[in-house]
Amino acid sequence: MFAADPAFEVVGEAADGAEAVRLTMSLAPDVVLMDLRMPGVDGATAIARLAEAGSPARVLVLTTYDADSYVLPAIAAGATGYLLKDAPRAELLRAVRAAAHGEAVLSPAVAARLMDQVRPAAPALLSPREHEVLTWVAAGATNREVAARLLISEATVKTHLLNVYGKLGVGDRAAAVAEAFNRGLLTPRRASES
Known part of the structure; x- marks a missing residue:
């Protein structure tokens, strides 16, 4: 999808997290689209390794998983954004552009989960x-x-x-x-x- 758009250049593709780290360090892309569930090194670990290595690449998680157990570790590891694979094409393209400019990008479902994490609990309705x-x-x-x-x-x-x-x-x-x-x-x- 990205290769078909002249505004983007796809410089590499990795089969697992370890390869994603190696390719990111050697190819120096502006944005990395990272899945979370991969063989060997998972996405959150790969994101953390890129951050530790000082990679300037913005990492945008693109996955099917929106549970807290996936979202929070990925963002804590250094992900710039978090989108779900069912996002429309135009939203994905816009998200990669935004991530390239250092903007945080979150799918609405993920944004709602994060807000629930930081918001104080609503007061009890009944005494x-x-x-x-x-x-x-x-x-x-x-x-x-x-x-x-x-x-x-x-x-x-x-x-x-x-x-x-x-x-x-x-x-x-x-x-x-x-x-x-x-x-x-x-x-x-x-x-x-x-």
Whole structure:
């Protein structure tokens, strides 16, 4: 694909990470497209070796893997960017140009993963007590039973439930339980937990 574009010159192709390091050091390309899963030396190790050797080449990871276990080591090793192989041709060409100019290039999925890594966790939607009340309601307890178990008044249970309804955007206890399961705030109990 790159060889067919007159704006690019493909100077080499490697079958594994060790060969990629050797060719990069001898051919001195501006940009290296590096896969991560290769026989022998993997891509992240090859990227780190290039950085240690002082190679000025920009390394753009081009792979099918977008899991944190691949993304983070590659970027930590010195990759300039990280794209997935299903990226459209125009995006790949643009990414290589950007990498050649020293710009960081990340596929949207990878950028989202990195942002999730550095962003503080979102505050809990429900307070611990609201969650506790809703858990008992999901187990079938009445307001009176919840109050007795938590050593609070029925009025306090009702107040907690009204807060839960407001936070979940629902109007009754059944809808609150259903919405909490949908959002992953509650998880089904196994028979052994009953």
